[in-house]
Each structure stands twice: as structure tokens, then as C-alpha cells.
């Protein structure tokens with residue numbers, strides 16, 4: 001369990017899924033420095049929390065987040081360089097460094113508004129499920145700033161360049177269906193199915209070997225910036241590293257259960273966790 005009480009976020013755990021909720025509904029979950037500090041702390045703690053297999057980010061009160069808090073994050077930090085730097089460091093750390101490199105699978109569940117600075121966590125998490133009627137907006141151009149921190153960068157990396165220019169330069173809202181079409185998110189679903197579909201994805205992820213899943217998401221993230229030679233080498237080494245400490249002995253178990261026992265088909269589903277071979281069997 002977290003070792004402190006939080007004021008602006010909530011943590012709920014159920015059956016391996018940890019819901020991490022931005023909790024300032026009266027401000028549409030706009031992100032204040034205090035909220036950033038709490039998120040940074042909570043993600044740090046949850047990363048090695050044994051009860052947390054998957055983290056789902058969401059917002060309270062029917063909205064994901066209205067972006068940075070224009071009053072508390074911007075105006076009230078003007079002329080206060082140290083305070084501003086602390087807020088920026090914490091904001092950026094959880095929204096990018098922590099989530100992008102997170103050891104466990106992460107999902108964003110989006111309903112209502114998802115604006116501006118909230119695109120950082122949107123694009124840092126591994127998967128995004130949104131309501132078809134959610135409202136996305138890169139509103140920065142409408143009030144005189146750039147999509148800052150890393151927002152311009154991660155938007156330009158995530159979608160084709162024409163879409164990045166379109167949404168950043170026009171600042172117009174778009175819905176979940178459009179967000180899925182252009183590639184900001186994985187899946188847009190009817191609002192009344194949002195929680196069920198998001199939990200369904202989380203449950204599928206929990207069926208995989210955690211070690212293999214972690215390595216796979218790291219591989220996909222890191223090869224994007226490698227050339228072919230680097231990628232061959234990295235993937236070969238990563239492939240060896242997966243097997244070290246894989247409690248499920250996924251490779252040996254998978255081969256044996258498919259080839260010898262005819263117990264499952266890897267194309268259709270993973271083998272059942274907890275059915276790893278005994279040491280004696282794997283040595284054969």
C-alpha cells in the first residue's frame with residue numbers, strides 16, 4: 001500500500017489492476033504542482049508493489065484531464081524559478097520518464113476532456129482506450145504557448161506528421177473515433193463499455209509472463225530510434241536476457257506445452273501462468 005495519504009489522486013486496487021485516478025474533478029482534473037508531486041510519488045511506489053500487475057490511469061468525475069493547471073502550474077509559478085523548476089521536473093518525470101519506462105503494463109482510460117499537457121501521459125502509457133465521445137484538444141495554440149515539455153515531440157512521434165501539424169496548429173477538438181483513426185489511441189468504444197473494455201485489456205495483459213511482456217514493450221519502444229545493425233544486436237541480447245529470471249520459464253514451457261503436450265496454441269492465447277515446467281523437466 002502507498003505509505004502516505006493523497007489529496008489530489010486516488011488509488012484503487014482490485015485483482016491485480018491498480019486504478020490511479022487524477023482527482024480534481026471540480027477543476028476537470030487540471031494538473032497542479034501538488035497533483036504532479038503526488039502522481040510522481042504514487043507511480044514510484046506502485047512500480048514494485050506486488051499487488052499491482054497493471055496500472056490504469058483515469059480521471060475522476062467523467063473527464064480525464066484539462067491539461068496543466070493554468071493558474072497553479074503557470075501563473076502562480078511566474079517569477080518563482082525554483083518553485084517552477086520543481087513543478088516542471090515532477091510533472092515531466094511521472095508523465096514521461098516513469099511511464100515510458102514503466103516495468104509494468106500501463107493503460108490510459110479516457111473519457112470527457114483530454115487536453116494539452118495530458119497528451120504526455122496519454123502517449124507515454126502503453127495502451128489507450130477512450131470513449132468514442134471523449135474530447136481531445138491540443139489547445140496550446142489558442143492561448144499563446146507551444147505544446148511544451150515533450151508534448152510536441154511525442155505528438156509528432158506518435159502520428160503522421162500531417163495529423164500532428166493539423167491538430168497542433170488548429171487546436172480544434174476531436175473525438176475518440178478520430179483519435180483512434182489517426183493513431184493517438186488504440187481503441188474507441190461506446191462510453192457505456194469503456195470500463196469493461198479497459199479492464200478486459202488489463203486482464204489480457206495479466207495473462208502474459210510479466211518479464212516477457214516488460215522486455216517486449218521495451219524492445220518495441222527502443223528499436224524505434226535504432227538502425228538495423230543496432231536493432232539486430234540489441235534484440236539478440238534482449239532475447240537472451242528475457243530468459244534470465246523468467247519465473248514462468250516461458251520459452252521452455254511454451255515449447256513443451258505446444259510440441260509435446262499439445263496443450264495450447266501460441267497463436268490463440270498464452271500458456272496458463274503457473275504451469276511452468278519443473279526444473280527436472282526443463283533439463284531434458
Ligand code: ACO
Nearest residue numbers: 026027028030066067068069070071113115116117139140
Ligand atoms: N487550468 C486551471 N483551471 C481549469 C483548467 C485548467 N487547465 N480547466 C478547467 N479549469 C477550471 C475552470 O477555471 C473552472 O474553475 P472555477 O469553477 O473555479 O471557475 C473549473 O475548472 C471548471 O471549468 P469550466 O470551464 O467551467 O468547465 P467546462 O466543463 O465548461 O469546460 C473545458 C471544460 C473545455 C476543459 C474548459 O475548462 C477549458 O477549456 N479549460 C482549459 C483547457 C486548456 O486549455 N488546458 C491547458 C492546455 S495547455 C497545457 O496543458 C500545457
